[in-house]
Amino acid sequence: MSWYIDNGPESDVIISSRIRLARNLVEYPFPHRMDTGQAAKAADEIVTAFLGDDPERHRAFLTIDLDTLGDIDRLALVEKHLVSEDLARPGKNHRVIISRDESLSIMIHEEDHIRIQAMHAGLDLNGCYALASDASRLFEEKLGVAYNETYGFLTSCPTNTGTGMRASAMAHLPGLVMTGKIRTIVDSLSKMSFAVRGYYGEGSKSQGNIFQISNQLTLGLSEEDLITDLKRILGQVIEQERKARQSLVQTRRLFVEDKIMRSFGLLQQARLVSAEEALGLISDLRLGLSLGLVQGFADADINRLVASLGPASIQKSHGQLMNPEERDAARAKAIRSLFGK
Amino acid sequence: MSWYIDNGPESDVIISSRIRLARNLVEYPFPHRMDTGQAAKAADEIVTAFLGDDPERHRAFLTIDLDTLGDIDRLALVEKHLVSEDLARPGKNHRVIISRDESLSIMIHEEDHIRIQAMHAGLDLNGCYALASDASRLFEEKLGVAYNETYGFLTSCPTNTGTGMRASAMAHLPGLVMTGKIRTIVDSLSKMSFAVRGYYGEGSKSQGNIFQISNQLTLGLSEEDLITDLKRILGQVIEQERKARQSLVQTRRLFVEDKIMRSFGLLQQARLVSAEEALGLISDLRLGLSLGLVQGFADADINRLVASLGPASIQKSHGQLMNPEERDAARAKAIRSLFGK
Numbered sequence: 097m098s099w100y101i102d103n104g105p106e107s108d109v110i111i112s113s114r115i116r117l118a119r120n121l122v123e124y125p126f127p128h129r130m131d132t133g134q135a136a137k138a139a140d141e142i143v144t145a146f147l148g149d150d151p152e153r154h155r156a157f158l159t160i161d162l163d164t165l166g167d168i169d170r171l172a173l174v175e176k177h178l179v180s181e182d183l184a185r186p187g188k189n190h191r192v193i194i195s196r197d198e199s200l201s202i203m204i205h206e207e208d209h210i211r212i213q214a215m216h217a218g219l220d221l222n223g224c225y226a227l228a229s230d231a232s233r234l235f236e237e238k239l240g241v242a243y244n245e246t247y248g249f250l251t252s253c254p255t256n257t258g259t260g261m262r263a264s265a266m267a268h269l270p271g272l273v274m275t276g277k278i279r280t281i282v283d284s285l286s287k288m289s290f291a292v293r294g295y296y297g298e299g300s301k302s303q304g305n306i307f308q309i310s311n312q313l314t315l316g317l318s319e320e321d322l323i324t325d326l327k328r329i330l331g332q333v334i335e336q337e338r339k340a341r342q343s344l345v346q347t348r349r350l351f352v353e354d355k356i357m358r359s360f361g362l363l364q365q366a367r368l369v370s371a372e373e374a375l376g377l378i379s380d381l382r383l384g385l386s387l388g389l390v391q392g393f394a395d396a397d398i399n400r401l402v403a404s405l406g407p408a409s410i411q412k413s414h415g416q417l418m419n420p421e422e423r424d425a426a427r428a429k430a431i432r433s434l435f436g437k
Numbered sequence: 438m439s440w441y442i443d444n445g446p447e448s449d450v451i452i453s454s455r456i457r458l459a460r461n462l463v464e465y466p467f468p469h470r471m472d473t474g475q476a477a478k479a480a481d482e483i484v485t486a487f488l489g490d491d492p493e494r495h496r497a498f499l500t501i502d503l504d505t506l507g508d509i510d511r512l513a514l515v516e517k518h519l520v521s522e523d524l525a526r527p528g529k530n531h532r533v534i535i536s537r538d539e540s541l542s543i544m545i546h547e548e549d550h551i552r553i554q555a556m557h558a559g560l561d562l563n564g565c566y567a568l569a570s571d572a573s574r575l576f577e578e579k580l581g582v583a584y585n586e587t588y589g590f591l592t593s594c595p596t597n598t599g600t601g602m603r604a605s606a607m608a609h610l611p612g613l614v615m616t617g618k619i620r621t622i623v624d625s626l627s628k629m630s631f632a633v634r635g636y637y638g639e640g641s642k643s644q645g646n647i648f649q650i651s652n653q654l655t656l657g658l659s660e661e662d663l664i665t666d667l668k669r670i671l672g673q674v675i676e677q678e679r680k681a682r683q684s685l686v687q688t689r690r691l692f693v694e695d696k697i698m699r700s701f702g703l704l705q706q707a708r709l710v711s712a713e714e715a716l717g718l719i720s721d722l723r724l725g726l727s728l729g730l731v732q733g734f735a736d737a738d739i740n741r742l743v744a745s746l747g748p749a750s751i752q753k754s755h756g757q758l759m760n761p762e763e764r765d766a767a768r769a770k771a772i773r774s775l776f777g778k
Contacts, residue, residue, distance in 0.1 A: 350766055354708035361706030367695035425691055 106219040107395040108386040109334045111266040111306065113217075114177075115224035115323075117232050118251045118260035119210040122240035126252040127188070127205040135188035139204050145238040146193055146202060146231070155196075162190040168411045175406030177215065182206050200227055207252045208260075210235060217396065219330060221263050221323045229319070259319050263326045264310035267333055270383045271340030273305045274352075281336060282307075289313050290329055304375030304402075309333065345387060356384035364435045368424040374405050374431060393434065401434050447560040448736040449727040450675045452607040452647065454558075455518075456565035456664075458573050459592045459601035460551040463581035467593040468529070468546040476529035480545050486579040487534055487543060487572070496537075503531040509752045516747030518556065523547050541568055548593045549601075551576060558737065560671060562604055562664045570660070600660050604667045605651030608674055611724045612681030614646045615693075622677060623648075630654050631670055645716030645743075650674065686728060697725035705776045709765040715746050715772060734775065742775050 124130060124138045147153050162170055162183060170184040179192050183206045191204040203211040214227035235241055242250040249260035256262070272278040282292045293308040309330065311322050344352050359380035362369075369377070382398055384390040404413065410423050410430070418426065465471060465479045488494050503511055503524060511525040520533050524547045532545040544552040555568035576582055583591040590601035597603070613619040623633045634649040650671065652663045685693045700721035703710075710718070723739055725731040745754065751764045751771070759767065 350709055350762065354769070357706040357708050358703055361702030361704075362699055363702075364705070365698040365702030367698050368691055421691065428695070 106334055107217060109267055109269070109337050110219040110330065111217070111268055111395075111399060112177075112215055113219055113221045113224050113265045114213060114215045114263070115221060115228045116214075116262045116264075117210075117212040117228050118208040118249065118256045118262075119212065119232060119235055120242040120250055120252065121209050122242045124209065127207065127209060128252065130188060130205075132188050135205055138209055139189040139191050141239060142202075142204050142210055142235070143191065143193065145235055158194045158196065160192050160194065162192065163187070168408045168417070171408030172406070172412040175409045176403050178213075179203055180206055180211075200231065202231060208256070217399065219265060219327070219334075221265070221327055225263070225319065225323055258316065259322065261319050261322060262310055263323050264308050265326070265330055267307050267309055267330070267337070268305055268379065268382055269307055269333070269337050270305040270379050271337045271344055274344055275340045277336070277340060278307075281333065285309065285329065285333075288329065290326070303372055304379040306375070306379070341383065341387065352383075352387075353389060356380045356387070356389050360384060360390055360435075363431050365432070366428050368421065369428040369431060370420075370424055371405055371407060371427065374427060375402070378402060397434060401431065404430060447675055448558060450608055450610070450678050451560040451671065452558070452609055452736075452740060453518075453556055454560055454562045454565050454606045455554060455556045455604070456562060456569045457555075457603045457605075458553040458569050459549040459590065459597045459603075460553065460573060460576055461583040461591060461593065462550045463583045465550065468548065468550060469593065471529060471546075473529050476546055479550055480530040480532050482580060483543075483545050483551055483576070484532065484534065486576055499535045499537065501533050501535065503533065504528075509749045509758070512749030513747070513753040516750045517744050519554075520544055521547055521552075541572065543572065549597070558740065560606060560668070560675075562606070562668055566604070566660065566664055599657065600663065602660050602663060603651055604664050605649050606667070606671055608648050608650055608671070608678070609646055609720065609723055610648055610674070610678050611646040611720050612678045612685055615685055616681045618677070618681060619648075622674065626650065626670065626674075629670065631667070644713055645720040647716070647720070682724065682728065693724075693728075694730060697721045697728070697730050701725060701731055701776075704772050706773070707769050709762065710769040710772060711761075711765055712746055712748060712768065715768060716743070719743060738775060742772065745771060 120126065121138055121141070124134055127135070130138065143159055147157060147159070160173075162173075162179070163186070170179075173179045173192070174181055174184045176198070178194055178198060178201045180203065183190050183192065183203045187205060189205055193202040193204070195201070199215055201213045201215075203213065212228045212231045214224040214231075216223050216227075232241075236243075244250055248258040249256075251257045251260050269278060269281075272281055285292050289312040291308075291310045291312050293310070294302045294306075309326070311326050313322070317325075359377040363377050363381060378398060378401070381390060382395065385393070385395065385398070403409070405427050407420075407423055410426050411418050413430075414426055461467065462479055462482070465475055468476070471479065484500055488498060488500070501514075503514075503520070504527070511520075514520045514533070515522055515525045517539070519535055519539060519542045521544065524531050524533065524544045528546060530546055534543040534545070536542070540556055542554045542556075544554065553569045553572045555565040555572075557564050557568075573582075577584075585591055589599040590597075592598045592601050610619060610622075613622055626633050630653040632649075632651050632653050634651070635643045635647075650667070652667050654663070658666075700718040704715075704718050704722060719739060719742070722731060723736065726734070726736065726739070744750070746768050748761075748764055751767050752759050754771075755767055
């Protein structure tokens, strides 16, 4: 199931888990050095290798040529985390294969020829790895994948060489933010070679108290080791976050309740809401849900809502270009529809 | 009926009307020069003159000796505008006679021996004057009231000498505030000798976009002239305010709707609300009601709510002293109870 439809394990803190595997073809230069003809040929080979001629497989996956999409459609894929910002930029034969349930997406000609991305709701790195490595095995069987006995999988950027893997999780950490402990946690994660980033990955700032936590190292460790390491760290982050929430409830109960219920009231009634404000208000609502202060919807309802609130997603669902005020109005309406007002 | 229970005329703009008449007894020095014995004797005479020995009249009115009340009870009377802040301060024989329906209150030994105050919901200065002057006539018949053929009624402060009357209205002017026109209106009212003050009268600042508008002059004009003058001015203010609201709706509809509905959402859900914030949020709600954006309650419901939200009223209704956080929590609860959450 898609990360934003399912309720996953530890979903009070971990919104989604993701495994990304970078793979490249031996016979072609890395994407930034390919000419258009090579790019088209390589892309065709990758799609054919993955889908074969099984009609069921063709039904289960959607292949999209990003160059043929309008801006809104491309950005809507970014907002759902199905493609990266880089892949959405104009390029040579940028394509993506997406499973109908949106748990698997295969980006073609991003930084590497193939970037397999598996995403599940909650904490489920093993499930994501199983899904992504199945896809990788299929490519390894059918295509010449660049692999070196000493270094492992070869990648366009040396930091990915080895497993070619990045494991990450989106963690919702309002307790650590509100108690002021987030800085210490982020610093100590960095010292242990874990990267902490904002909601849209590298270079983005945190919105709605959501942090992407990932492994930094890829060389010299096995996939299993990396996943085990990240799970161990995430376990500690989850524990700290839950403690922070409990301490907030014990020492500042009314303040926390008031903050949460005010955000709930605004979500129920506001007529103009920016994407950034929405994430902040929804963060409070998630916290309220985990503390049992608000009821009537699940984490998955909130994830589905969040995935639909980006500027492009809003315009896509209305089938038209909209100015910022129109988007804010449509966003407010979409939000209200979840809360039955 | 009490100003905060009734729906009065023009109640979309005028919250309440008030007539106050100042009267003094010939046989006693002004209150600030009386000794305790004189104050007690004069107060007794005033109460006896007003209530006589008609049992029905004794049932219809409540006589309160403010010196015997605790702080909370005294301040709760101020918050309902039944006594002035001055009368609530410790003094010699400060008393008040209040009609059960709270439309009439007679303050004893404020700045003057007798201050008759009549208050109605909406714009009803004539109704207030009829009520207040009936009370005055009764005192004039039974007591020696200080009156001079040249100057009129004599008062402790010369600015009140003449009719001894002050006519005023509480006007809700969010449209003029939001369109930035309020400054011009206040300035031109001042030039025409009308005073514009905050919600708690002289020296208080405006809260919740509520302004007290009153006549400044009392000398050389008849009561009827003063009331006619104030009504004419209020008519213009009402017209300007309605125009401002319409212009807001026409030019900034979404912005106005959003502001109103956000305040409604906060009133429905907040767990801690200060008295000042409450008045601001409720101002938006009144505006929403007059524009038909929110439904399900009347201006009078809002007035009744407002009259119960002051720090003293909150504590009085809970029968206990409360710290600011407890009051904010109780206030938020009282507010939510009106909106069915």
